[in-house]
Amino acid sequence: MTDRIHVLGLCASPRQGNSDFLLDRALEVASGPSLQIKRFFLGRKPLAPCDACGAHKALKGECRIKDVFQEMRDLWLEADVIIYAFPVYHMGIPGQLKSFLDRLGNSLGYYFPSDDPPTYGIPRLMKTMGFITQGAHLYGGQDLALSYMLNHALLMRCIPVPGDLPDSYIGAGGWTGGYPGQKSLQELYGQGDRDTLIAVKSAQQVVRRALETALIIKAGLEVQKQILAGDRSYGFALEKLSGD
Numbered sequence: 573m574t575d576r577i578h579v580l581g582l583c584a585s586p587r588q589g590n591s592d593f594l595l596d597r598a599l600e601v602a603s604g605p606s607l608q609i610k611r612f613f614l615g616r617k618p619l620a621p622c623d624a625c626g627a628h629k630a631l632k633g634e635c636r637i638k639d640v641f642q643e644m645r646d647l648w649l650e651a652d653v654i655i656y657a658f659p660v661y662h663m664g665i666p667g668q669l670k671s672f673l674d675r676l677g678n679s680l681g682y683y684f685p686s687d688d689p690p691t692y693g694i695p696r697l698m699k700t701m702g703f704i705t706q707g708a709h710l711y712g713g714q715d716l717a718l719s720y721m722l723n724h725a726l727l728m729r730c731i732p733v734p735g736d737l738p739d740s741y742i743g744a745g746g747w748t749g750g751y752p753g754q755k756s757l758q759e760l761y762g763q764g765d766r767d768t769l770i771a772v773k774s775a776q777q778v779v780r781r782a783l784e785t786a787l788i789i790k791a792g793l794e795v796q797k798q799i800l801a802g803d804r805s806y807g808f809a810l811e812k813l814s815g816d
Contacts, residue, residue, distance in 0.1 A: 576816045577786050579609045580651035582644075584658035584669035585679050587616035587738035589754025593761070594704050594746060595657035598775035602783060612647055614640075615668040629690065634673050635681025645676060652786045652816075654730075655779055656721060657704040663713030663718055671722055680728075684808060698793070698809040699730040702778035703743035706771065708752060714745035729805075735777025739770055744778050747792045748770030790816075 581599050595611070617640040627636040635641055648654065666812040681692035703721045722742060723812055725732035733799050734740050746768060748756035756806055760768040793800065793813050801808040 575622075575787065575790070576678060577607050577653060577790075578651045578816070579607055579653045579655065579783070580647055581594070581611045581655045582614060582648075583611065584614040584656060584666055585667070586816065587659075587670060587754050588613075588616075590658045590706050590746075590757040591657075591659050591704075593755075593758045594706060594744070594775050595655065595773065597761075597772045598655060598657070598702075598704060598744070598779045601776045601780050607783075608653075610647060611717045612644060613665065613740075614619050614644065614672060618670055619644075619671050619741045621667075621671040622678055624678070628679040629682050631731050632681075632690075633681070634651045637675070641672065641675055644672060645679075648676065649697060652790070652812075653700050653702070653736065653779075653782045654705065657770065657775075660705055660707035660713045660717050660718070663716050665717050677727060694727075694729050695805045695808045696729045699728075700733050700782040700789065700790055701725040701730050701735050702782040703736075704745075704775045704778060705743065706746040706748065706757060708748050708750055710767075712747060714747070715742070718743040718745065731785060731789070734784040735774045735781060740774040740777055744771060744774040746775075759773060 579602055581595050583591050583595050592719060599609060619640050620637050628634060658666055680694055682690050684695055704716050707714055722732045734742050735744055746757060749760060757768055761772060767772055789814060793809055796804045797810055800810060
């Protein structure tokens with residue numbers, strides 16, 4: 573079924589607060605019998621950083637470190653749409669999220685069948701991705717963090733999807749008005765704060781457009797599957813299409 577969409581909402585914050593709030597509000601627009609929505613909270617279970625051991629080459633793309641990574645990777649591979657929500661840390665993404673991306677990118681390069689001997693390569697996974705971030709200050713690094721995640725989408729052969737102009741340029745960004753509390757955005761939203769209302773609106777736009785784009789991609793793969801079957805870089809996407 574090309575209209576069935578698996579959505580993963582991935583909150584990459586060690587605290588339960590502002591990123592959770594934006595993700596929850598954003599996913600409110602994702603409803604319908606054809607949608608399967610799962611959430612994962614990165615940062616609340618142990619996740620080791622990549623140590624560049626290279627063991628994944630012999631292990632056929634399996635990371636030798638056993639922790640929450642394997643659970644996360646399987647959910648990530650299952651998803652058609654991945655919505656990342658994360659705070660700004662040091663003008664960039666949190667360390668927990670960086671650790672996951674490092675291990676994902678390294679291990680998946682040998683996860684899919686390839687040449688013998690195996691060579692590094694990631695097929696065209698064709699997932700759509702949307703990014704939602706927030707920081708304490710208006711110019712606190714939101715654009716830099718979003719830009720980093722755009723590179724992640726491209727490296728993983730996926731499609732980054734923004735919301736609508738003028739509220740969303742490359743993703744959704746919010747700020748807590750300088751308040752450090754974990755519930756700052758929720759409180760500001762309840763007060764009708766203009767900037768927070770825009771942040772929620774743009775986050776919902778990101779989800780809506782990512783869902784629409786995923787449907788378009790699936791429909792295109794269905795129509796062109798006989799032609800694309802001759803190109804093994806589309807093998808994962810076509811196999812997933814038949815499995816859905």
